[in-house]
Amino acid sequence: MKELVSIVKRVENIAENTYSLTVVLPESAGEIKGGQFLNISTGDNSRLLKRPLGIVKADGNEITVCFQVKGEGTVALSKAKAGDKLSVLLPLGNGFEIPESAKNIVVLGGGVGIFPLLPVVCGNKNKKFYTYLGFRNKNCACLTDEFKVSEKLTVVTDDGSLGKKDNAVNAYFSEIESVSADLIIACGPPVMLRALKLKLKENNVTTPCLVSLEERMGCGIGACLVCVCKKSDGGNARVCKDGPVFDIREVEL
Numbered sequence: 001m002k003e004l005v006s007i008v009k010r011v012e013n014i015a016e017n018t019y020s021l022t023v024v025l026p027e028s029a030g031e032i033k034g035g036q037f038l039n040i041s042t043g044d045n046s047r048l049l050k051r052p053l054g055i056v057k058a059d060g061n062e063i064t065v066c067f068q069v070k071g072e073g074t075v076a077l078s079k080a081k082a083g084d085k086l087s088v089l090l091p092l093g094n095g096f097e098i099p100e101s102a103k104n105i106v107v108l109g110g111g112v113g114i115f116p117l118l119p120v121v122c123g124n125k126n127k128k129f130y131t132y133l134g135f136r137n138k139n140c141a142c143l144t145d146e147f148k149v150s151e152k153l154t155v156v157t158d159d160g161s162l163g164k165k166d167n168a169v170n171a172y173f174s175e176i177e178s179v180s181a182d183l184i185i186a187c188g189p190p191v192m193l194r195a196l197k198l199k200l201k202e203n204n205v206t207t208p209c210l211v212s213l214e215e216r217m218g219c220g221i222g223a224c225l226v227c228v229c230k231k232s233d234g235g236n237a238r239v240c241k242d243g244p245v246f247d248i249r250e251v252e253l
């Protein structure tokens, strides 16, 4: 893990209220696994706490993240200009550990939860990905072209303005018989991950399932305990350091 001062290369509006930000690092950050994240300063000195964002693309010294504007920090990031300096701490978290034996992988992404899934899909060319992406509506949909490297891509929206009116979890379960998965990976809002956990249980699906969790964070490196989540065995885990990727059956959602 390194703390580096990056230079903003570009900021692009990729969907309603959603931006991609590419920064250039002064040196390589080393190997980055899909699902790992960075902590980035917002460029506004009145907000000292960095914001956690999934690493969408790492290309040499160039790193791209994508984010939805939520509060003051992401508003400030959306206004960053080429040449601005932003401090980054990376790579953080465990990322998705994809076993060699997993050949057919189901990918379930909801909203901004699609971002940490893209490097997994793009970075494992010897696997087949069956990807289901859910967005609120067509104006919120983004990166759908990038996910076309999947063996099969299904895009759905809450209002039916793009693809079927559905969500990613239901879309997968409606055709679960036709997709024989060795592994499921998922990231999305808590309501989506809870629905996924319930459906796996109700349908007696035993396929291994990894989920990337989102918690409010402080330090991002395991020191402040702001991000603690409950484990199914009664213990606790730090989402930033022990996660953000967990076995869905090992965490309380």
Ligand SMILES: Cc1cc2nc3c(=O)[nH]c(=O)nc-3n(C[C@H](O)[C@H](O)[C@H](O)COP(=O)(O)OP(=O)(O)OC[C@H]3O[C@@H](n4cnc5c(N)ncnc54)[C@H](O)[C@@H]3O)c2cc1C
Pocket (backbone or CB within 6 Å): 037, 049, 050, 051, 052, 053, 054, 055, 065, 066, 067, 068, 069, 070, 071, 072, 073, 074, 075, 112, 115, 116, 213, 214, 215, 216, 217, 244
């Ligand atoms: C591991 C991880 C990866 C993430 N990846 C992405 C991503 O790729 N794209 C994306 O759009 N969002 C992602 N998020 C959520 C993103 O970090 C928050 O939306 C963002 O921090 C909100 O900051 P803000 O200042 O705009 O909002 P505010 O609500 O003003 O933030 C106030 C404080 O709360 C913290 N905070 C608020 N919401 C969250 C949250 N959901 N998670 C963590 N801290 C939060 C902020 O860091 C800040 O300290 C990720 C979160 C985590 C934990």
Ligand code: FES
Pocket (backbone or CB within 6 Å): 216, 217, 218, 219, 220, 221, 222, 223, 224, 225, 226, 227, 228, 238, 239, 240, 241
């Ligand atoms: S954010 Fe500080 S321990 Fe996780």
